[in-house]
Amino acid sequence: MGKALSAIELSASFGNHQVLHCVSLHMQPNYVTAIIGPPGSGKSTFIRCLNRLHETVPRATMTGRVMLGDQDVYQMDAISARQKIGMVFAQPNPFPTMSIFDNVAIGLRLRDGKRQIHLSDEVERSLTIANLWSEVKDRLQESSGKLTVGQQQRLCMARALALQPAVLLLDEPASVLDPFSTLRVEELIDQLKERYTIVIVTHNLQQAARVADRTAFFLAGEMIEQGTTTDLFTTPCDKRTEDYVTGRFG
Amino acid sequence: MVKKKMYPVWRKIKNKVISLFFVALAVLSLVALVSIVGNVFHLTVSPLHISSCSQNCGWISIWPGIRALWWTLRLLFIASVIALPFAFGTALFITEYRVTYLVFIVRLFVDILAGIPGILIAIVMYGFQFIVGQSSSNELFISSLIIFLLPKLAKGFAEIFYGVPLHYREVAFAIGSTRMQMVFKVLLPMTFRTLSASVLLGVARTLGVVAPLLLFDSGIHYLPVDIYHLTVNGEFIKAAMYSLFLLFTILLIYLFAAWLDQEIIK
Numbered sequence: 001m002g003k004a005l006s007a008i009e010l011s012a013s014f015g016n017h018q019v020l021h022c023v024s025l026h027m028q029p030n031y032v033t034a035i036i037g038p039p040g041s042g043k044s045t046f047i048r049c050l051n052r053l054h055e056t057v058p059r060a061t062m063t064g065r066v067m068l069g070d071q072d073v074y075q076m077d078a079i080s081a082r083q084k085i086g087m088v089f090a091q092p093n094p095f096p097t098m099s100i101f102d103n104v105a106i107g108l109r110l111r112d113g114k115r116q117i118h119l120s121d122e123v124e125r126s127l128t129i130a131n132l133w134s135e136v137k138d139r140l141q142e143s144s145g146k147l148t149v150g151q152q153q154r155l156c157m158a159r160a161l162a163l164q165p166a167v168l169l170l171d172e173p174a175s176v177l178d179p180f181s182t183l184r185v186e187e188l189i190d191q192l193k194e195r196y197t198i199v200i201v202t203h204n205l206q207q208a209a210r211v212a213d214r215t216a217f218f219l220a221g222e223m224i225e226q227g228t229t230t231d232l233f234t235t236p237c238d239k240r241t242e243d244y245v246t247g248r249f250g
Numbered sequence: 251m252v253k254k255k256m257y258p259v260w261r262k263i264k265n266k267v268i269s270l271f272f273v274a275l276a277v278l279s280l281v282a283l284v285s286i287v288g289n290v291f292h293l294t295v296s297p298l299h300i301s302s303c304s305q306n307c308g309w310i311s312i313w314p315g316i317r318a319l320w321w322t323l324r325l326l327f328i329a330s331v332i333a334l335p336f337a338f339g340t341a342l343f344i345t346e347y348r349v350t351y352l353v354f355i356v357r358l359f360v361d362i363l364a365g366i367p368g369i370l371i372a373i374v375m376y377g378f379q380f381i382v383g384q385s386s387s388n389e390l391f392i393s394s395l396i397i398f399l400l401p402k403l404a405k406g407f408a409e410i411f412y413g414v415p416l417h418y419r420e421v422a423f424a425i426g427s428t429r430m431q432m433v434f435k436v437l438l439p440m441t442f443r444t445l446s447a448s449v450l451l452g453v454a455r456t457l458g459v460v461a462p463l464l465l466f467d468s469g470i471h472y473l474p475v476d477i478y479h480l481t482v483n484g485e486f487i488k489a490a491m492y493s494l495f496l497l498f499t500i501l502l503i504y505l506f507a508a509w510l511d512q513e514i515i516k
Contacts, residue, residue, distance in 0.1 A: 056423050083426035093417050097439045107425035110435060159425060 003069040003166040004029045005050060005085070005197055010064035012045050012054055019045050022064070023223045025216055027167075032189060032198045034212030034229065036205060038250035042221040043201040047169045050199065051085035052078045068166060083111060086160035090172040092152035094144035094159070101140040103155055107163045122162055129195075130158035131188055150181025154188065161192075168192060170200040174207065186211050205245060209233055217241045287497060293490030312491070319495045321471035326453055329395035334449065337400050341407030342433060360408070363401035371397050372462030391466045399456050406448035410441050443510050450507040454500050473499075 005027040012020040020042045027033040035043045048054040049062050052073060066073040073081045094103045104123045123140075127133040132154045136147070144155060153173060160168060170189070174182040189198060189211050202208050208215055209229060216226035217238075225232060225241045236242045244250050344357040363371075375394045414437060422432040438445075460474040473496050480489035 051424065053420065053424055056420070079426045079428060082424055087424040089417060089421065089424075091417055093415075093421050095418065095421075095436060095440065106435070110425065110427045110431050156421075159421075163425065 003197060004067075005167050005199070006067040007046070007050065008065040008067065010046065010049055010062065010066065012042070012049050012060070012062040014057065015059045019221050020049070020062075021221045023218075023221075025223060025226060027197055027199055028214065029197050030193055030195075031213040032193050032200060032211055034208035034215040035199065035201045035218060036203070036208050036215060036244075037218035038244070039203065040220075041218040043218050044171050046218065047087070047171060047199055047201055050167075051087050051169055052081050053087065083107070083163045084165050085167045085169060086163060086165035087169040087171065088153070088156050088160050088173050090175045092149055092156055092176070094147075094152050094155050096143070096145050098144060099141045100136050100144050100147070100155060103144045104158050104162050107159060111163065123158075126158040126162040127155075129161050129192070130154045131184065131191075132158055148181070150177050150184055153177060153181065153185060157185075157188065157192075161196075165196065167197045167199065170198065172201055172203065175203070182207070203250075205233075217244060219244070290490050290493045290497060293487055314488070315491050315495045318471040318473050318476050318492060319499060322457065322473040323499070325392060325395060325470065325472060326456060329392055329399055329456070330449065330453055332392075333396045333400040333403055337403035337407055340400075340404040341411055344404075345408050345411040346429065346433065357408075360401050360404045363397075364405040366401075368394075368398050368459050368462035370462075372465045376465045388466075388470055391463060391470055391472070394462055394466065395456060395459070398459055398462065399452055402452045402455060403449065406452060407445060410444045410448060411437065413444075414440055447507040447510040450503050450510070454503040454507070457496065457500055457503070 007023055007025045007027075010020055010023045011018065023042075023046060025033075025046075035046060037043050045054060048057075049064075050066055050073070054060050054062055055078070068076075068081075068084060073085070076084075094100075095106065098106065101123055104126050105119050108119060108122055124133060124137075127136060132151060135151060136142075136155075139146075144152060147155060157168075157173070173189075174185045177185060186207065189200065192198060193213075200208070200211065212229045214227065215229045215232045217224045217232065217236075217240075219240055225236060225238045227237075232241065233245050236245060340356065340360060344353055344360065347353050372394050375390050375397065379390055418436060418440065419432055422436040427435065458474060460478050463472055463475050464478065473492055477489050477492045477496065480486075480492060
């Protein structure tokens with residue numbers, strides 16, 4: 001089951017350049033929360049702070065707290081935090097030198113070393129959840145590069161799911177996919193929310209409207225407004241949100 | 251209808267002149283290469299052919315060359331084995347830890363050392379001999395090879411690591427790998443063949459080094475140095491034969507590196 005994730009007064013900078021300004025957002029368990037906003041509004045930086053990936057960037061700093069359930073993510077070990085809060089990136093990026101099987105198993109191998117006994121079962125489980133098992137079960141040892149871009153993205157989701165995270169962060173997961181592959185990914189997100197808390201960054205407003213239960217609007221590093229997706233798109237409280245969702249800018 | 255873009259005549263002429271210039275340079279290089287290889291073949295193969303047919307002493311002539319080649323490869327192997335871990339560590343340090351001043355300084359050092367002429371490295375080692383006073387010429391000879399090889403390997407490795415897109419590192423971190431795991435489980439397997447090709451090219455380059463090693467009259471057989479001594483002593487045929495071995499070895503190394511490159515492209 002997914003856990004609630006909360007960002008409390010989160011600020012982030014790259015060197016002297018502050019890109020996030022005191023953002024607080026509660027992401028409910030087993031909900032899909034969409035983060036929308038124009039490019040450069042701090043959406044990706046925000047979710048990278050949630051799983052402590054932001055701190056791997058040179059000269060990147062952050063303040064504030066992130067709570068996973070009742071645990072402070074920044075008091076936990078960074079490695080275990082990233083295993084509990086999985087992430088899928090915009091570009092499908094399976095490791096090109098690894099087979100389909102190894103791409104899914106890599107996270108488990110890194111976490112458990114040689115102690116992992118049921119590796120094949122775990123890989124099958126993850127690929128099944130990612131709706132990819134039926135398509136690749138006969139060619140698990142083939143290079144991941146032979147998959148279509150859409151399949152590669154679902155493989156990346158399976159890789160993140162193999163670690164059984166509580167939260168899944170999706171950073172524009174369909175931005176380079178064709179409409180059919182996008183549909184498959186969106187269907188998958190809809191199924192996954194029964195098991196995981198999902199946070200999706202998207203610049204595609206229609207996609208946010210289709211997949212998200214709740215939506216937050218970011219602008220210039222600030223969170224302008226948040227609420228249920230229906231409310232935010234139909235009756236926004238802030239003029240800037242209204243301008244953005246109606247296409248006046250961005 | 252798409253209108254064809256017209257270039258002015260002077261621009262066409264300029265392009266032609268530049269193209270001709272590069273073609274001429276390529277032809278010149280080819281002529282130089284063919285002349286060197288042809289000369290070596292001419293000087294080597296014909297006397298061997300005569301001696302092996304009439305006096306049956308072809309193998310006796312070839313043997314010192316093979317022995318010199320064996321010594322050379324052995325020295326290069328020792329130098330590579332010692333230089334490799336340092337080069338690898340240095341490359342990782344300057345690519346995976348990018349922010350500190352120390353990284354900046356190390357990167358600057360590697361860049362300078364990689365471009366510095368070999369003779370300067372040898373002079374430093376030669377001076378070092380007088381300061382320490384205990385090192386043998388052999389040790390200094392191998393040290394010179396290592397110092398010549400190390401920055402080239404480190405720079406080559408660093409360029410290869412830079413070539414790996416950052417998002418693969420991010421993915422590795424996102425699935426919970428440590429920096430060490432990211433390097434050994436993700437970065438190394440992805441770059442292994444390219445690194446191997448880089449080592450081969452570094453070794454091939456070091457194989458041609460002569461001037462810096464002339465400072466150390468150590469009695470070690472190192473093919474390029476032997477060729478120099480033989481030429482100075484007027485033993486041109488033997489020098490040509492050694493050169494043939496050297497050319498053949500370099501050719502083999504480059505072919506192997508090219509094959510690795512092709513495998514990477516595939």
